[in-house]
Amino acid sequence: MPADLSPLSLFLGALVLAAGCFLQGAAGFGAALVAAPILALIDPRLVPGPLLMACFLLTVLMALRDREDMDLEGLGWGLAGRIPGTLAGAWVLKVSTADSLALALGVLVLLAVVMSAAGPALRPTRNSLFAAGIVSGFMGTTTSVGGPPMALLYQHSPGARLRGTLAAYFVVGALISLAGMAAVGRFGAAEAKWGLAMMPGVVLGFVLSGKAAEYLDGGRTRTVVLAVSALSGVALIARELLA
Numbered sequence: 001m002p003a004d005l006s007p008l009s010l011f012l013g014a015l016v017l018a019a020g021c022f023l024q025g026a027a028g029f030g031a032a033l034v035a036a037p038i039l040a041l042i043d044p045r046l047v048p049g050p051l052l053m054a055c056f057l058l059t060v061l062m063a064l065r066d067r068e069d070m071d072l073e074g075l076g077w078g079l080a081g082r083i084p085g086t087l088a089g090a091w092v093l094k095v096s097t098a099d100s101l102a103l104a105l106g107v108l109v110l111l112a113v114v115m116s117a118a119g120p121a122l123r124p125t126r127n128s129l130f131a132a133g134i135v136s137g138f139m140g141t142t143t144s145v146g147g148p149p150m151a152l153l154y155q156h157s158p159g160a161r162l163r164g165t166l167a168a169y170f171v172v173g174a175l176i177s178l179a180g181m182a183a184v185g186r187f188g189a190a191e192a193k194w195g196l197a198m199m200p201g202v203v204l205g206f207v208l209s210g211k212a213a214e215y216l217d218g219g220r221t222r223t224v225v226l227a228v229s230a231l232s233g234v235a236l237i238a239r240e241l242l243a
Helices: 007-027 031-042 049-065 072-095 101-118 126-143 148-153 159-183 189-197 199-216 221-241
Strands: none
Touching: 007 031, 007 049, 007 189, 007 199, 007 221, 031 049, 031 126, 031 221, 049 159, 049 189, 049 199, 072 126, 072 159, 101 126, 101 148, 101 221, 126 148, 126 159, 148 159, 148 221, 159 199, 159 221, 189 199
16 A cells, blocks of 8 residues: 655645646646646656546536536447557556656647648547547546547537537546546555545636636637647656656
8 A cells, every 4th residue: 555645735736726727627627737746746646547536526527517518429439449549558557657658649639730730630530539549548547637639629620519528538538548447457445545535626627617718618619629739748858858
């Protein structure tokens, strides 16, 4: 049983999650982008398991809020890809720390953003959703940042559709990733307890995000998706270069 975390670490973690969950509640994703690097500085044991555990509540709340706008067919194809991606990510966690992957994954995310902004629009087809699910599952399990691949496919969709579909995807995806981490000994009772302790910050961020979501729905969602995706790529690259 690992040594317990201090109340101060968990309190600071909850505050960080409040900021991250505010962003995700408004834009559809991005909590891990904000929270993962800072939580790792507070205590590396807060990432990825406790972070995923805490954000599971956020995705449930978001899925309930935007349930009428979900793309259920697209959700199924994305989740089908999430399973093999998660298995591959869990295997990497078992045999290594996966830190060396952060640089490559960050570059890939930035390339996807550039292609999406300057080239033909990415669309949520069966093949693209399945492929994005694989990449998202792998990234989410190894780095806690799994939102950009799916979000980029829905960047042209109405805000509520993007948020609802991604939220439902993350609900199931988080469970798959947590199960994969548990199977290789990277998630247990201690990590679950730490995730639960940070959930008040999740609720606070979600409640505050309501008005911001309405603002983004006025034609601003795509810009935010591209910006947050680009920041995700930069964060992954910086994590590796500064390690």
